[in-house]
Amino acid sequence: MTKCLRLLRHLPWTTQLRPALVQFQTRLKYTQHQGVKGIRNRKSFFEAQMQSGQQAESEQETDTGNGTDTLDMRFLDDRAYDEVAGGAMRISRDVATAQKVLILQPYVKWAAKRNTPDDVKPNDQLTEATALIHSLPNWKVVRGLKVPLESLERKALFGSGKMAELKTLVAELRQEQQLTCLFVSKGTLSFAQKHFLEAEFRLPVLDRYSVVIQILRLHATSAEARLQVAMAELPYIWAQAKDASMTQTRRQGYSLTDLQKEILRSRERKLRAELDRVRRQRQLLRQKRKQQNYPIAAVVGYTNAGKTSLIKALTVEDSLQPRNQLFATLDVTAHGGFLPCNLQLIYMDTVGFMSDLPTNLFECFVATLEDAMLADIIIHVQDLSHPCHAAQSAHVESTLRSLAFSIAGGDSTASHMPPIINVYNKCDLVPASAEPTAAEQEGSRRAAHRISARALTGLDPLLQDIERQVLAVTGRRKLQMRVPNGGPEMAWLYKNAAVVFTEADEKNPERLLMQVVICQRTLEQFKRQFC
Numbered sequence: 001m002t003k004c005l006r007l008l009r010h011l012p013w014t015t016q017l018r019p020a021l022v023q024f025q026t027r028l029k030y031t032q033h034q035g036v037k038g039i040r041n042r043k044s045f046f047e048a049q050m051q052s053g054q055q056a057e058s059e060q061e062t063d064t065g066n067g068t069d070t071l072d073m074r075f076l077d078d079r080a081y082d083e084v085a086g087g088a089m090r091i092s093r094d095v096a097t098a099q100k101v102l103i104l105q106p107y108v109k110w111a112a113k114r115n116t117p118d119d120v121k122p123n124d125q126l127t128e129a130t131a132l133i134h135s136l137p138n139w140k141v142v143r144g145l146k147v148p149l150e151s152l153e154r155k156a157l158f159g160s161g162k163m164a165e166l167k168t169l170v171a172e173l174r175q176e177q178q179l180t181c182l183f184v185s186k187g188t189l190s191f192a193q194k195h196f197l198e199a200e201f202r203l204p205v206l207d208r209y210s211v212v213i214q215i216l217r218l219h220a221t222s223a224e225a226r227l228q229v230a231m232a233e234l235p236y237i238w239a240q241a242k243d244a245s246m247t248q249t250r251r252q253g254y255s256l257t258d259l260q261k262e263i264l265r266s267r268e269r270k271l272r273a274e275l276d277r278v279r280r281q282r283q284l285l286r287q288k289r290k291q292q293n294y295p296i297a298a299v300v301g302y303t304n305a306g307k308t309s310l311i312k313a314l315t316v317e318d319s320l321q322p323r324n325q326l327f328a329t330l331d332v333t334a335h336g337g338f339l340p341c342n343l344q345l346i347y348m349d350t351v352g353f354m355s356d357l358p359t360n361l362f363e364c365f366v367a368t369l370e371d372a373m374l375a376d377i378i379i380h381v382q383d384l385s386h387p388c389h390a391a392q393s394a395h396v397e398s399t400l401r402s403l404a405f406s407i408a409g410g411d412s413t414a415s416h417m418p419p420i421i422n423v424y425n426k427c428d429l430v431p432a433s434a435e436p437t438a439a440e441q442e443g444s445r446r447a448a449h450r451i452s453a454r455a456l457t458g459l460d461p462l463l464q465d466i467e468r469q470v471l472a473v474t475g476r477r478k479l480q481m482r483v484p485n486g487g488p489e490m491a492w493l494y495k496n497a498a499v500v501f502t503e504a505d506e507k508n509p510e511r512l513l514m515q516v517v518i519c520q521r522t523l524e525q526f527k528r529q530f531c
């Protein structure tokens with residue numbers, strides 16, 4: 001069986017062949033939370049290593065416990081905290097509650113007239129706001145409106161004429177369609193703005209921060225993701241409370257008592273302690289992967305660009321479920337795949353980025369994104385069919401740069417970014433004959449692979465490029481070696497290097513020609529042992 005597999009892998013690597021291969025290969029997945037599942041048939045080996053690693057860590061650091069599986073999550077379910085959070089976010093933790101939403105997309109009139117490719121138009125903002133609401137089950141958009149404004153900072157947000165118009169509309173929608181809340185699609189509304197609008201409309205008013213938190217709460221199923229989302233809620237609550245106390249709204253309903261402040265502080269302390277534990281756990285896993293010497297490719301990109309779909313296409317991993325929802329992936333998971341040269345590679349799936357969100361919302365996910373920044377290469381997946389493609393990729397690139405900067409401890413000279421491979425996904429949705437858009441012109445300057453993760457097109461050249469970059473960055477080389485046929489050298493190379501192909505030596509039938517991909521360290525080991 002193993003021989004058969006090897007033979008199969010020596011055949012040219014084509015997308016058509018891949019599904020057939022998959023039936024034979026046991027592709028296993030590693031996740032932070034379910035323990036390490038390793039790659040190919042090395043699961044038990046990797047798990048044994050993990051256990052010994054965990055033991056070593058708990059021997060060294062007795063206060064760290066036994067990893068994320070034993071995280072104490074009970075404190076997350078805290079009614080007193082939920083009340084405080086609900087007061088700030090205007091929405092309960094219960095995501096199952098049906099909501100009928102009116103979306104108001106405010107935009108600054110003069111800014112909307114600018115016409116650079118990186119500018120997101122109000123129409124596109126409204127589409128993104130609608131997608132946010134549709135990411136929550138049982139939430140329906142009753143109507144979406146763009147509202148031109150002079151500035152987004154006024155306390156009333158809208159002028160008096162606009163306000164009267166909106167009030168009439170809200171009253172109508174309440175009667176006809178049982179409207180339950182308003183979503184003002186702006187990063188955060190100040191407490192004063194929210195309070196004022198709620199008094200006028202007599203309905204709860206949500207901003208982007210609170211809607212995104214609600215989506216994250218829904219999609220966070222693993223222990224780590226739940227901790228991170230819980231942490232992401234706190235800066236928002238503190239900011240709202242600070243704003244409320246400045247506007248002296250004790251009488252108006254939202255200010256924190258000393259007891260509530262203590263509830264928040266103690267929750268923050270516990271969350272920090274648990275997240276530190278998660279971080280150490282991640283570092284340990286990174287070390288293990290380094291020891292295993294598997295090259296790692298982090299797949300990053302704007303939310304819904306198709307990161308999970310691409311990994312699924314490259315690894316043919318059945319368990320991966322791409323979903324047409326924003327922030328579908330909240331856990332960094334690793335998936336084993338093969339490069340054309342037969343080298344095993346780990347693809348890391350990551351949480352998607354989104355613009356117009358306060359940075360502290362994503363600060364909590366930095367620990368997971370660190371994995372991406374410390375990978376050997378980054379694959380930046382972009383949705384070419386999206387009208388704001390250029391703005392989205394510019395946002396991802398600048399976030400990556402600032403992540404690299406913060407990981408380097410704020411030292412710009414030390415900040416390091418792995419090589420980036422740009423991938424334009426969803427090409428099946430872009431008419432081939434269409435005039436090149438601004439985004440595409442931008443792309444031709446930056447050399448990107450045009451693929452469709454759904455239609456499985458363009459993947460072979462992409463894999464070739466990934467291979468080229470991985471070999472270069474990890475110092476691996478392709479070598480032709482002549483070894484005794486069936487000898488220990490051959491077995492050693494199969495075990496420790498990636499064998500691209502083998503063929504009998506025509507001049508000497510007792511010898512075998514092996515093309516292998518090998519790193520310098522492994523080559524030295526080989527020489528020590530056999531030469």
Ligand SMILES: Nc1nc2c(ncn2[C@@H]2O[C@H](COP(=O)(O)OP(=O)(O)OP(=O)(O)O)[C@@H](O)[C@H]2O)c(=O)[nH]1
Nearest residue numbers: 303304305306307308309323327328329352453454
């Ligand atoms: N038409 C088309 N749809 C695609 C393609 N790739 C992905 N999709 C769809 O786009 C949606 C999002 O795909 P995902 O792979 O979940 O995107 P993601 O980047 O992982 O999203 P998040 O995890 O939410 O950040 C799904 O409905 C996919 O089926 C493609 O090449 N063509």
Ligand SMILES: [Mg+2]
Nearest residue numbers: 307308328329
């Ligand atoms: Mg995903």
